Amino acid sequence: MRIFHLSAECYPVAKVGGLADVVGALPKYQVLAGLQAAVVLPYYDRKFTQQHEFDIVFQGLTLLGDRRLYFEILKEKTNVLGFELFLVRIPGLLDRQEVYCYPDETDQFIAYQIAFLDWINWSGQTPDIIHCHDHHSGLVPFLMQNSNSYKRLANIPTVFTIHNGQYHGSFSWEKLNYLPELDLTKTGLLDWAGGLNPLAAAVKCCARYTTVSPSYLNELTIQSNGLEYLFYIEGHKGQGILNGIDTEVWNPAADAMIAGKYNTTRAAAGKKKNKEALCTRFGLSPELPLITFIGRLVGEKGADLLAAAFERSLYEHPGKVNFLMLGAGDKDMELALAALKDKFPDNYAVFIGYDEALAHLIYAGADFLLMPSRVEPCGLNQMYSLRYGTLPMVRSTGGLKDTVIDFGDEGGYGIRFNNASVDDICYSIGRALELYQNTPHLLQLRKRMMSLDFSWDRSAKEYKNLYDQLTASV
Numbered sequence: 001m002r003i004f005h006l007s008a009e010c011y012p013v014a015k016v017g018g019l020a021d022v023v024g025a026l027p028k029y030q031v032l033a034g035l036q037a038a039v040v041l042p043y044y045d046r047k048f049t050q051q052h053e054f055d056i057v058f059q060g061l062t063l064l065g066d067r068r069l070y071f072e073i074l075k076e077k078t079n080v081l082g083f084e085l086f087l088v089r090i091p092g093l094l095d096r097q098e099v100y101c102y103p104d105e106t107d108q109f110i111a112y113q114i115a116f117l118d119w120i121n122w123s124g125q126t127p128d129i130i131h132c133h134d135h136h137s138g139l140v141p142f143l144m145q146n147s148n149s150y151k152r153l154a155n156i157p158t159v160f161t162i163h164n165g166q167y168h169g170s171f172s173w174e175k176l177n178y179l180p181e182l183d184l185t186k187t188g189l190l191d192w193a194g195g196l197n198p199l200a201a202a203v204k205c206c207a208r209y210t211t212v213s214p215s216y217l218n219e220l221t222i223q224s225n226g227l228e229y230l231f232y233i234e235g236h237k238g239q240g241i242l243n244g245i246d247t248e249v250w251n252p253a254a255d256a257m258i259a260g261k262y263n264t265t266r267a268a269a270g271k272k273k274n275k276e277a278l279c280t281r282f283g284l285s286p287e288l289p290l291i292t293f294i295g296r297l298v299g300e301k302g303a304d305l306l307a308a309a310f311e312r313s314l315y316e317h318p319g320k321v322n323f324l325m326l327g328a329g330d331k332d333m334e335l336a337l338a339a340l341k342d343k344f345p346d347n348y349a350v351f352i353g354y355d356e357a358l359a360h361l362i363y364a365g366a367d368f369l370l371m372p373s374r375v376e377p378c379g380l381n382q383m384y385s386l387r388y389g390t391l392p393m394v395r396s397t398g399g400l401k402d403t404v405i406d407f408g409d410e411g412g413y414g415i416r417f418n419n420a421s422v423d424d425i426c427y428s429i430g431r432a433l434e435l436y437q438n439t440p441h442l443l444q445l446r447k448r449m450m451s452l453d454f455s456w457d458r459s460a461k462e463y464k465n466l467y468d469q470l471t472a473s474v
């Protein structure tokens with residue numbers, strides 16, 4: 001079975017967040033399960049592309065409004081990632097460093113989708129499934145069915161996975177002429193609230209949409225930045241499939257980015273070594289409980305609550321706890337979190353920026369990982385932290401609710417709280433500190449969490465079943 005995954009991110013080629021982790025892992029496990037899965041990304045001028053060799057497998061000319069665009073499809077020569085990797089390169093548009101945030105981002109993603117469709121159409125390929133991820137490839141299901149240019153592709157089933165329903169990629173109708181020749185009676189499928197909305201178009205036109213956790217499927221009907229009614233009426237096409245984690249990349253027994261490798265039986269000594277390395281680097285005492293946060297500094301992640309919650313806890317438990325924060329994003333949040341360092345130099349440390357290796361060391365060396373998310377479609381951090389024996393403290397929402405059981409409940413191993421509020425975070429920090437005093441209990445929970453299985457095998461099977469249903473009905 002031939003599957004093309006379309007995404008803006010893929011680890012380790014280009015990563016901004018969890019989308020990259022999923023698109024870098026799922027196809028690998030699909031290939032191991034016997035599927036012919038490939039990833040098609042926009043081209044980025046980054047370390048991975050500079051350090052690997054590519055063949056040009058296709059060259060074409062296409063149109064974006066009245067602009068003629070030359071594009072080429074590059075294929076990584078050795079399948080080093082465990083699957084075929086194709087990159088869409090368009091000089092001047094898709095050959096930059098960053099993944100997001102360019103003022104002509106809409107043009108970039110439309111051009112990426114058109115070039116992909118032109119390529120598979122003109123080269124006569126007929127994949128069994130086209131699997132789109134988030135709004136950056138959300139126009140593909142619509143175009144396959146409603147553009148006269150792609151009639152040959154109209155019956156290929158499309159799966160659309162929503163990693164983040166808050167971002168829709170909307171743009172104005174003035175850019176309708178950027179799309180290839182359309183059946184104009186169908187443009188309503190592109191519309192939501194007066195704009196051209198790729199996420200909405202994908203949900204309307206795909207054969208099936210999936211969310212990255214079962215709970216998030218229901219939550220989209222309550223909170224999806226204006227698409228709630230759409231998710232309500234299209235709910236029959238939805239399915240929640242919990243993400244897995246790449247247990248090769250995230251493996252404390254073999255992780256080259258941490259200070260000391262360990263497994264379940266040697267966890268205490270291994271974590272101690274990593275904690276010491278982390279605390280030495282940031283000038284913190286390794287004797288105190290270490291609570292951390294890793295992530296994008298945005299409201300969805302509850303990152304605006306962190307500075308106030310850390311400050312209050314440091315006053316409530318003076319000299320009894322250390323906090324370490326790794327993240328980047330909203331400038332006000334960055335400033336507030338950086339400013340705390342001057343107030344609490346001995347018990348608080350912060351790294352503003354993106355650092356993959358540091359993230360690994362934190363998962364390995366911390367005692368607790370805080371995730372006060374307002375919205376969390378799945379969340380990977382809590383699964384990484386469980387695998388590294390670091391107790392997750394999570395708000396009960398989305399995938400966090402589906403993967404973390406409070407240690408006060410039967411079979412539990414984490415800390416859960418209900419509200420994304422400073423009060424709930426501080427209360428949970430109090431619980432964490434109390435638990436930290438009870439070493440045997442903490443060690444027992446650590447053993448339990450490290451033996452959980454969040455590998456991709458289970459999720460990859462669910463996607464395979466979905467593909468089988470869709471291809472059987474073509």
Ligand SMILES: Nc1ncnc2c1ncn2[C@@H]1O[C@H](COP(=O)(O)OP(=O)(O)O[C@H]2O[C@H](CO)[C@@H](O)[C@H](O)[C@H]2O)[C@@H](O)[C@H]1O
Nearest residue numbers: 017018019163212295327353354355359376377378379380
């Ligand atoms: N400053 C930094 N330095 C180093 N590493 C950093 C970092 N900031 C974040 N990361 C890393 O980025 C990833 C974040 O993953 P998440 O699943 O939490 O996030 P995200 O919200 O991006 O993804 C969306 O898609 C994923 C995948 O479906 C869903 O799990 C999630 O709920 C949804 O919001 C983790 O690997 C984390 O370690």
